[in-house]
Amino acid sequence: MSIQQNLNTLRHPVSNQPEKSPFNAGETLTEQTKPLTVLLLGSGGRECALAWKISQSPALKHLYIAPGNGGTDAYGENIPLSPLDFEAIAQFATEKGVDMIVVGNEDPLVAGIYDFFAGREGAPLVVGPSKAGAALEGSKDFAKQFMVRHGIPTARYRSFTSETIAEGEKFLEELKAPYVLKADGLAAGKGVLILDSLDDAKASLREMLGGMFGKSSATVVIEEFLKGIECSVFVLTDGNGGYRILPVAKDYKRIGEGDTGPNTGGMGAVSPVAFADDEFMRKVEERIIIPTVKGLIAEDITYRGFIFLGLIDVEGEPMVIEYNVRMGDPETEVVMLRIASDLLPLLQGAAQGNLSTMPLDTDPRYATTVMVVSGGYPGSYPKGKVITGTDTGDAILFHAGTKRADDGSLLTSGGRVIACSAYGKDLDEALAHSFKAAGEVTYEGKYFRRDIGADLKAIEEARAAK
Ligand code: AMP
Ligand code: GLY
Numbered sequence: 001m002s003i004q005q006n007l008n009t010l011r012h013p014v015s016n017q018p019e020k021s022p023f024n025a026g027e028t029l030t031e032q033t034k035p036l037t038v039l040l041l042g043s044g045g046r047e048c049a050l051a052w053k054i055s056q057s058p059a060l061k062h063l064y065i066a067p068g069n070g071g072t073d074a075y076g077e078n079i080p081l082s083p084l085d086f087e088a089i090a091q092f093a094t095e096k097g098v099d100m101i102v103v104g105n106e107d108p109l110v111a112g113i114y115d116f117f118a119g120r121e122g123a124p125l126v127v128g129p130s131k132a133g134a135a136l137e138g139s140k141d142f143a144k145q146f147m148v149r150h151g152i153p154t155a156r157y158r159s160f161t162s163e164t165i166a167e168g169e170k171f172l173e174e175l176k177a178p179y180v181l182k183a184d185g186l187a188a189g190k191g192v193l194i195l196d197s198l199d200d201a202k203a204s205l206r207e208m209l210g211g212m213f214g215k216s217s218a219t220v221v222i223e224e225f226l227k228g229i230e231c232s233v234f235v236l237t238d239g240n241g242g243y244r245i246l247p248v249a250k251d252y253k254r255i256g257e258g259d260t261g262p263n264t265g266g267m268g269a270v271s272p273v274a275f276a277d278d279e280f281m282r283k284v285e286e287r288i289i290i291p292t293v294k295g296l297i298a299e300d301i302t303y304r305g306f307i308f309l310g311l312i313d314v315e316g317e318p319m320v321i322e323y324n325v326r327m328g329d330p331e332t333e334v335v336m337l338r339i340a341s342d343l344l345p346l347l348q349g350a351a352q353g354n355l356s357t358m359p360l361d362t363d364p365r366y367a368t369t370v371m372v373v374s375g376g377y378p379g380s381y382p383k384g385k386v387i388t389g390t391d392t393g394d395a396i397l398f399h400a401g402t403k404r405a406d407d408g409s410l411l412t413s414g415g416r417v418i419a420c421s422a423y424g425k426d427l428d429e430a431l432a433h434s435f436k437a438a439g440e441v442t443y444e445g446k447y448f449r450r451d452i453g454a455d456l457k458a459i460e461e462a463r464a465a466k
Contacts, residue, residue: 042104071399185216268452375445377415395437
């Protein structure tokens with residue numbers, strides 16, 4: 001497909017893979033060969049993995065990470081700026097000649113960082129959705145309405161406010177247990193309650209509408225419970241109909257082995273995902289990705305960044321559990337390992353609206369990550385514990401909650417501490433490297449799940465036995 005053809009089809013989704021790449025390996029379009037100064041926003045394991053990948057690009061001039069963590073400085077320069085202080089970011093970008101801002105976490109996107117820079121003379125490119133697009137994550141009610149408008153498969157739902165509590169209770173009576181209640185707004189990943197009894201569900205509805213999650217739960221989405229296995233699909237889109245599907249991953253949200261106990265930010269991840277096979281992914285692309293990309297264009301919503309589809313496989317049929325407007329964490333800590341292509345031209349292509357001819361090649365190996373966390377997480381936990389044992393050969397350690405002390409020693413500074421990522425020719429080999437590294441990292445109170453990937457191994461074995 002020629003570039004001209006792509007320009008002619010700009011407002012219509014183009015296929016995921018270019019028919020013929022106009023590039024040779026390691027080469028980018030001439031207009032894009034100027035080395036880029038990049039500012040990456042965030043401080044988690046996800047940003048460490050993005051920094052690792054971006055830092056390998058021949059197209060990179062300099063990488064800044066704001067604020068970064070105790071591991072990101074291996075790949076770029078940490079800058080003590082808040083991702084939410086747009087004025088300070090703008091001033092820094094001007095001073096340092098930043099060409100492109102890559103936004104790791106959702107908060108700046110939901111707060112409108114894309115729009116802040118969009119109209120400014122000489123402003124850097126921003127990889128991400130506009131504020132209107134970020135509402136796909138910032139408001140579950142908006143996301144559900146969007147899916148209904150575009151015929152995207154998702155659980156049946158209705159939304160309620162304190163004025164409609166009685167109707168909410170009636171709707172709960174129509175549904176079968178378990179009951180799923182979601183705060184409409186951002187709630188740091190804690191805004192979803194799943195309740196087994198109708199009485200508990202009604203009580204929780206009242207509590208949520210009464211301010212359990214502050215303003216975020218002033219509207220509550222109640223939806224049908226879907227039974228199945230979940231996976232995370234990431235799409236990079238350029239707002240002009242061009243998109244690329246990244247390697248699929250599965251994360252492990254609960255703190256306890258066997259998926260028990262409270263939800264966390266994510267305790268590990270694996271890619272590829274056995275059940276997300278070609279047939280499943282064809283359905284995902286046709287029924288979910290294309291209608292999403294087209295729907296955003298039809299609604300005039302500017303979206304030049306990552307779309308994260310939280311999917312559930314209901315007996316072979318993909319349904320959307322949620323949209324996020326960023327990469328997943330810890331999924332990024334495996335997805336970055338499995339992108340063989342240079343990521344930087346793809347990010348630039350997305351931000352410029354011309355992704356259509358750029359290849360995204362996948363590394364055929366398996367990638368796994370095991371998160372070591374602070375004792376007590378996801379409840380309260382101590383910080384400032386000295387970390388040793390980070391010289392691990394077969395794993396790549398993506399730091400999350402770590403920081404450097406003045407004397408250069410490494411300290412814990414968060415609940416999720418380090419994502420121990422590794423490659424393998426198969427799931428077992430990758431997991432062996434990840435678990436070995438997780439065992440070697442040492443600090444007081446360390447905990448990690450030893451069953452990451454076990455469910456997928458069982459699925460692979462069952463498929464192989466057929
Ligand atoms: P969310 O923040 O929307 O991703 O929800 C958090 C988690 O709650 C999901 O990853 C699922 O495990 C679970 N969940 C959310 N919605 C549903 C649903 N409709 N049916 C079953 N599980 C759900
Ligand atoms: N791992 C799930 C998330 O990033 O929201």
